Amino acid sequence: MSETASRIESAVTEIAEEMQARADRGKVADYIPELALVDPAGFGIAVIDNQGGVFAAGDCDTPFSVQSITKVFTLTLALGMVGDRLWRRVGREPSGSAFNSIVQLEHEHGIPRNPFINAGAIAVTDLILSGHEPREALGEILRFVQFLADDQTIKIDKAVAASEQRTGFRNRALANYMKSFGVIENPVDYTLGVYFHHCAIAMSCRQLAMAGRFLAHSGRHPTTGRSVIHMERARRINALMLTCGHYDGSGDFAYRVGLPGKSGVGGGILAIAPGKATIAVWSPGLDAAGNSHLGRIALELLTKRLGWSIFGG
CATH class of the missing domain: 3.40.710.10 (DD-peptidase/beta-lactamase superfamily)
Known part of the structure; x- marks a missing residue:
């Protein structure tokens, strides 16, 4: 050594x-x-x-449950799909606010401050979802993580995902607010379903x-x-x-x-x-x-x- x-x-x-x-x-x-x-x-x-x-x-x-760490991987995947067009939907500045805050969205016309706060990651997830069924988009995210890790055994903790879906009221508020500004293009329930599940990946x-x-x-x-x-x-x-x-x-x-x-x-x-x-x-x-x-x-x-x-x- x-x-x-x-x-x-x-x-x-x-x-x-x-x-x-x-x-x-x-x-x-x-x-x-x-x-x-x-x-x-x-x-x-x-x-x-x-x-x-x-x-x-x-x-x-x-x-x-890796939770928000998957935002690194979804950001990478989205940049590979659409390149710098991503930055039309989400900013690149520190938020200075809690990860699930809705305050800045009100001041900034529904554009999330960065892709790592919840609102930003939901917008990135919506971009990945576009043109796919939710199951297909989620499968693409999971396969990407498995590929990066050289490990096909990585999976989604379905109990955690279900728990988030039952209690994710603030995330629903964020998504619906962005939907009103056209930042979210897909049905909110579809986008949030993919978001909750990729955050529930276990590693x-x-x-x-x-x-x-x-x-x-x-x-x-x-x-x-x-x-x-x-x-x-x-x-x-x-x-x-x-x-x-x-x-x-x-x-x-x-x-x-x-x-x-x-x-x-x-x-x-x-x-x-x-x-x-x-x-x-x-x-x-x-x-x-x-x-x-x-x-x-x-x-x-x-x-x-x-x-x-x-x-x-």
């Missing part, structure tokens, strides 16, 4: 032990009933470096880190060497993850961790060290902004120990 690999392995093992011993674990997302049942004691971490080395510890093979840290590798490889799938998305668009997705990936906690995450990242209320975070590695962490307890409490702390420790912040040091 190289010296660098040894440093990564030691850091991952030590951080997992530190996180599993901590008492301050945040609060699980209880507004989605199925997520409220998740044990807050879980913690997993997986790092895949750009030489293909895999370093994992804790509950790294426990599947969890382990190991699988999630695998799926995100193309963003650390300038848009290329490291197994095949083929382009998933153009290098410039991969860079722009990373930029959006840095500025918008943690809702109104994005600035603090950039300040503390210094990596592009995307969180989900299932407790996962996907982080990218461009040219170096992909990292996935999971701890279901959330902070006040809806991001994994211990996940963010673990990533801050990791980037400090390995010097991986994109800002140096």
Whole structure:
């Protein structure tokens, strides 16, 4: 094992032990009933470096609902389908508001601030749906994630999807408001059905880190060497993850961790060290902004120990 690999392995093992011993674990997302049942004691971490080395510890093979992290993959898929025409429907600016806020939509004529808040991701989902039946669009999203991760066993947690459909009143409000401005083109129930189901995709840290590798490889799938998305668009997705990936906690995450990242209320975070590695962490307890409490702390420790912040040091 190289010296660098040894440093990564030691850091991952030590951080997992530190996180599993901590008492301050945040609060699980209880507004989605199925997520409220998740044990807050879980913690997993997986790092895949750009030489293909895999370093994992804790509950790294426990599947969890990735929730909003799928917005990275739907954004990638949509950009591949329509290119920069996407930006007619959704902006690229940090929101500074909660992930399910409707306030900015009122001021900005139904155009979501960015593709990672719920309204923006619903608009992206609607674009993917256009010209397809909901089942076809959902299948395309799932197959894309399986392809990225080199893993056909990844699936949708139907219990979580059903739970979201029963309780997703704010998302319905967002979608109907955008529909009134023509931002949503398909029937709202169809778009939301696809959205709820792709947010309910379940992955382990190991699988999630695998799926995100193309963003650390300038848009290329490291197994095949083929382009998933153009290098410039991969860079722009990373930029959006840095500025918008943690809702109104994005600035603090950039300040503390210094990596592009995307969180989900299932407790996962996907982080990218461009040219170096992909990292996935999971701890279901959330902070006040809806991001994994211990996940963010673990990533801050990791980037400090390995010097991986994109800002140096």
